[in-house]
Amino acid sequence: MTRFHLPVFLAVAMLIGACAQSTSREQLSWEGSPQPIEPGALHPAAAPPPGSLIVLLPKPNGSIGGVVVRSEGGRDVLLNTAYAAARTEGGGQAKAFTYDRAAVKEDFGATLAALPGRPATFLLYFLEGKDQLTHDSEGEVARIFAEIANRPDPEISVIGHTDAVGTMNYNDHLSVQRAERVRDDLIQRGIPADRIEVSGRGKREPLVPTAEGVSEPKNRRVEISVR
Amino acid sequence: MNKALLFQRDILLLGALALVSALIAMPVHAAEAGRVKVSKGTVYIERGGKQLPAPVGAAVEVRDTVVTGVDGSVGITFHDNSLLSAGPNSELVVEKFVFDSTTHAGEFDTHLKKGTLAVVSGKIVKQSPEAMRVRTPAAIMGVRGTEFVIKVDESAAK
Numbered sequence: 001m002t003r004f005h006l007p008v009f010l011a012v013a014m015l016i017g018a019c020a021q022s023t024s025r026e027q028l029s030w031e032g033s034p035q036p037i038e039p040g041a042l043h044p045a046a047a048p049p050p051g052s053l054i055v056l057l058p059k060p061n062g063s064i065g066g067v068v069v070r071s072e073g074g075r076d077v078l079l080n081t082a083y084a085a086a087r088t089e090g091g092g093q094a095k096a097f098t099y100d101r102a103a104v105k106e107d108f109g110a111t112l113a114a115l116p117g118r119p120a121t122f123l124l125y126f127l128e129g130k131d132q133l134t135h136d137s138e139g140e141v142a143r144i145f146a147e148i149a150n151r152p153d154p155e156i157s158v159i160g161h162t163d164a165v166g167t168m169n170y171n172d173h174l175s176v177q178r179a180e181r182v183r184d185d186l187i188q189r190g191i192p193a194d195r196i197e198v199s200g201r202g203k204r205e206p207l208v209p210t211a212e213g214v215s216e217p218k219n220r221r222v223e224i225s226v227r
Numbered sequence: 228m229n230k231a232l233l234f235q236r237d238i239l240l241l242g243a244l245a246l247v248s249a250l251i252a253m254p255v256h257a258a259e260a261g262r263v264k265v266s267k268g269t270v271y272i273e274r275g276g277k278q279l280p281a282p283v284g285a286a287v288e289v290r291d292t293v294v295t296g297v298d299g300s301v302g303i304t305f306h307d308n309s310l311l312s313a314g315p316n317s318e319l320v321v322e323k324f325v326f327d328s329t330t331h332a333g334e335f336d337t338h339l340k341k342g343t344l345a346v347v348s349g350k351i352v353k354q355s356p357e358a359m360r361v362r363t364p365a366a367i368m369g370v371r372g373t374e375f376v377i378k379v380d381e382s383a384a385k
Contacts, residue, residue, distance in 0.1 A: 049364035050341070050379055057374045065348070065373020068357065071366040079375075088365040108376040111314030111343040114300035116264035118347070119308040152264050153284040155304075227304050 051089035055099040055108075058082040060118075069094045117151050119227035124182060126220040128165070131177040134217070145189050148226050154191065156226045158182050160200040163219040164210050168202060175200030182222045259286040260324035261305035265312065269296025293319045295342065307333060309349030309359065317342020322362075326351055335359040344377045346370065 049072075056079040058064055066080040074093035077086045085099035105112075122144045124137040133141065148154055160179030162171040179198045187193050206219040263270075263285040270281045273292040279285070287293065287303050295301055295317045302312040307326045313319050318340040326333035331354035337344075339361060348370050352359045357369035363379050 052339075052363035052365050053378045053380055054366075054368060055376050057376065059374055066356075066371035067373055067375055068369040068371065069366055070369065080371075086366075088363075094366060104376065107378065108314065108343055108345060110300050111312055111345045111376060114265045114267060114302040114312035114314065115345050115347065116302040116304045116310050116312070118310070119304070119349075153262055155262065227308055 048089075048092075051087060053085065053087050054079065055083060055085040055104060056081070057104065116227075119225065120147070122148075122224045122226075124222045124224065125217060126178055126222070128163070128215055128217075128220060129174070131174070131181040141185070144224065145186060148186065148224070149189055149191055151226060154195055154226050156186065156191065156196045156224065158186070158196060158198045159223045159225075160198075161205055161207070161219060161221050161223065162203045163214065163216040164203050164206065164212050165215050166203075172200055172202040175202045178220075178222050182224065258288065259306070260289050260321055260326075261287045261303045261309075261311075263287060263301060264304050265300070265302030267300045268298035268315070270294070270299045270301045287321060289321055289324050291321050292340075293317075293321070305335070305349060307331070307335070307349040307351045309335060309351065310345075310347040311337065312345045313339075314343035314345075317344065319344060330354070333358060336362065338362040339377055339379055340364065341379045343379075345374070346377070347374045348372050 054067065054069060056064065056067055064080060064082055066078060069077040069079065069086040069088070071088040071092060071094045074088070077094045077096050079086060079096070081098075083099045083101055083104070084096065086094040086096050088094045124141060124144070125134045126132060126137070127134060148156060158179045160175035160177070160182075162175050162178075164171075166174075176198070177200075179200050183193075183196050183198050186196055203219070206216065207221065208216050208218045210216050210219070263281050263283055266281055266283050266285075271294050272279045272281045272285065272287065273294060274288065274290070281293065281301060287305075293301055293303070293313060295313050295315055297315055299316075300312065300314050302310065304310055305324065305326075306328070311319070319342075320338040320340065322338055323334055323336035326335070331350045333351040333354070335351050335358065337360075344361065346361060348359055352370050352372045356371040359370040361368040361370065361377060363377060368375075368377070
């Protein structure tokens, strides 16, 4: 039996060694650490770190999220209203205030102008049991494809879906067929094939949940996501 | 405890430890975390001590530092659909990016050493608020799903 103890001992020794190594690496800590900022990383020990300013912006749809600002040795400041701002100067407590809306454009115009296009998702619908677009989707396809083609370096995912009519196997095939049909059309519009990822989810992910065997136009679709 | 039980325990322990050791010993793979979608003026990526050009389509990896010149700005889309853009004279380090495209669980840490940054959070934050953190020399921002801008202001340090 003792012969099993030696490998265990060795493994434990290796593990302890590995742990010691990993804890010695510099790590960014957020929870439970009183001093998350590495002191004097960029500046001489006597000089405080450069101040920073953060301004919360409303999303395009008008909703507001939130950001917690934690500064060295200071209390957390929660920003959760449009143009709520916090400034930290040389470390210490972050001061909350409201930023001038016009100044955002002035101070961050070039930065905001460089934001990439927002990731988007488009749906195209198909005729029952076919890889052929519905009349309505046929009319939209040009606009959608143009929007995708306009993006710099588009990364595209095309996912096919079906309704609940037919077997699992049949629908798996049909969903892939639909997705491949859309991919081929995208390639025809000049989008490189290696930018497009294709998959089929069969009847597993209905948009509108139905009983088995129910024909539902909204579930016969291809989802194109682009970023 | 009888012999058979001890034996069983040792084998289990050994297996678990072997697995843990193997995981720790694995080389740290710097995978693509995002891609440059907007690149204006002077923009480059510092990776492993080298300066690489950062045109549209360039991959951004964990531990990369993205640098812009006086005339430069850059926009990056990450795999969880987070968007980041840096204005002129900026230096941004991608410290950590982990994202599970199935569960949307992940962690995203960046460090703005200087300059300006605009942030639009993505799927990681939607799944777990504050799993995205942006650090500046003086503060850490925990992101709860939002859009915001940051400036590291050299002149503010007196």
